Amino acid sequence: MLAMNYRGPYRVRAAHKAEPRIEHPGDAILRVTRSCICGSDLHLYHGLVPDTRVGMTFGHEFTGIVEEVGSSVQNLKKGDHVLVPFNIFCGSCYFCRKELYSNCHNTNPEATAVGGIYGYSHTTGGYDGGQAEYVRVPMADVGPHLIPADIPPDDAVLLTDALPTGYQAAEMGDIRRGDTVVVFGAGPVGIFAAKSAWLMGAGRVIVVDHLEYRLDFVQRYTGCEILNFKEVQDMAEKIKSMTDWLGADVCIDCVGAEAVGNALQHLTGVKLKLQAGAATVLHWCINSVRKGGTVSIVGVYGPTFNMVPIGNVVNKGLTIRANQASVKRHLPRLIEHIQAGRIKPSEIITHRIPLEEVSDAYHIFSSKLDGCIKPILVPPSAALH
Numbered sequence: 001m002l003a004m005n006y007r008g009p010y011r012v013r014a015a016h017k018a019e020p021r022i023e024h025p026g027d028a029i030l031r032v033t034r035s036c037i038c039g040s041d042l043h044l045y046h047g048l049v050p051d052t053r054v055g056m057t058f059g060h061e062f063t064g065i066v067e068e069v070g071s072s073v074q075n076l077k078k079g080d081h082v083l084v085p086f087n088i089f090c091g092s093c094y095f096c097r098k099e100l101y102s103n104c105h106n107t108n109p110e111a112t113a114v115g116g117i118y119g120y121s122h123t124t125g126g127y128d129g130g131q132a133e134y135v136r137v138p139m140a141d142v143g144p145h146l147i148p149a150d151i152p153p154d155d156a157v158l159l160t161d162a163l164p165t166g167y168q169a170a171e172m173g174d175i176r177r178g179d180t181v182v183v184f185g186a187g188p189v190g191i192f193a194a195k196s197a198w199l200m201g202a203g204r205v206i207v208v209d210h211l212e213y214r215l216d217f218v219q220r221y222t223g224c225e226i227l228n229f230k231e232v233q234d235m236a237e238k239i240k241s242m243t244d245w246l247g248a249d250v251c252i253d254c255v256g257a258e259a260v261g262n263a264l265q266h267l268t269g270v271k272l273k274l275q276a277g278a279a280t281v282l283h284w285c286i287n288s289v290r291k292g293g294t295v296s297i298v299g300v301y302g303p304t305f306n307m308v309p310i311g312n313v314v315n316k317g318l319t320i321r322a323n324q325a326s327v328k329r330h331l332p333r334l335i336e337h338i339q340a341g342r343i344k345p346s347e348i349i350t351h352r353i354p355l356e357e358v359s360d361a362y363h364i365f366s367s368k369l370d371g372c373i374k375p376i377l378v379p380p381s382a383a384l385h
Ligand code: NAD
Pocket: 038, 039, 040, 041, 042, 043, 161, 162, 165, 184, 185, 186, 187, 188, 189, 190, 208, 209, 210, 211, 214, 229, 254, 255, 256, 257, 258, 259, 260, 261, 280, 281, 297, 298, 299, 300, 323, 324, 325, 373
């Protein structure tokens, strides 16, 4: 089959590899109909995630049609069109029973923090991902969700990660009616966090980025205020000046390890890897939120040391919430929001690129070229249908 193939930092290509097979009675094999590239894939693409092995296929946001199921699978049958949460989880361990699916205890033998993730290096289990014609889906009875007849596939694929992650980012902010919410990052995750903040009763939403085309989009798409950090000298002072000098009620980090805007952080966190990513946005969140406020973090950081102003967290009495999204938990509510017309996730898709051109797709998305917000990859076998 044709699949995205990692060759090393900044080098990916479409190549032929063996089709996946059922390896366990609980597996299913899907023929992929859509897959996206996520901001998280860029950390892999840029060579920042340890143990990203040459030959791996990335892709943790995908939809597909069931081709084959293992002997113990009960909830899926050949021909079902499903969306697949990016988390691989068992559904029955201590953490899954608390709906902390992203922290499943059984699907990632390499780590104790995060559970399995499709196509995300051997630090999350070494599973191949869905930027391919076919993908193996382990624990197929618990992850995949049948796509409702009235949800188009382009909306469905955004329910596998970007939308639920933005939604959970807002949820972890514990937004109260009328709150001022600042979202850092106007990528897909930040856009959906801003949209979700309104759904949760925010009185004001301010989105911060430096890419004007993304700021324009998020303003049109969500009706938020926008702030270009390139025009700001001191972020905390700027946010305070916009909020009666109190600070925002909630600050949300939808940027993570590759933040730009502070040369020293970028040098130590991204270039020299002396810390697990540039903590620029963590500083901005902690220092811009009001005393007693909440900082919600979904931007991804490495597992090691970061220079974070923890003293300010203590002295300001902040609540910090963070996690990888537990996609499955949010699906019923988000499907309802889509069906009611309150959100149309596919409107963020700017590029539809054949899987054969995956290398161009990564370059365009990584370098933020051509007004790119969200690219989706279409495998040749899906293009025929
Ligand atoms: P993206 O790369 O498309 O967007 C990131 C945006 O942040 C860009 O528009 C960039 O210009 C902006 N940015 C850079 N530095 C900034 C700064 N200092 N202040 C404000 N904005 C800044 O990525 P995405 O797909 O939107 O993902 C965003 C983050 O969320 C990534 O770190 C990704 O790994 C993470 N993520 C987490 C989860 C989860 O479950 N926790 C799921 C998906 C993505």
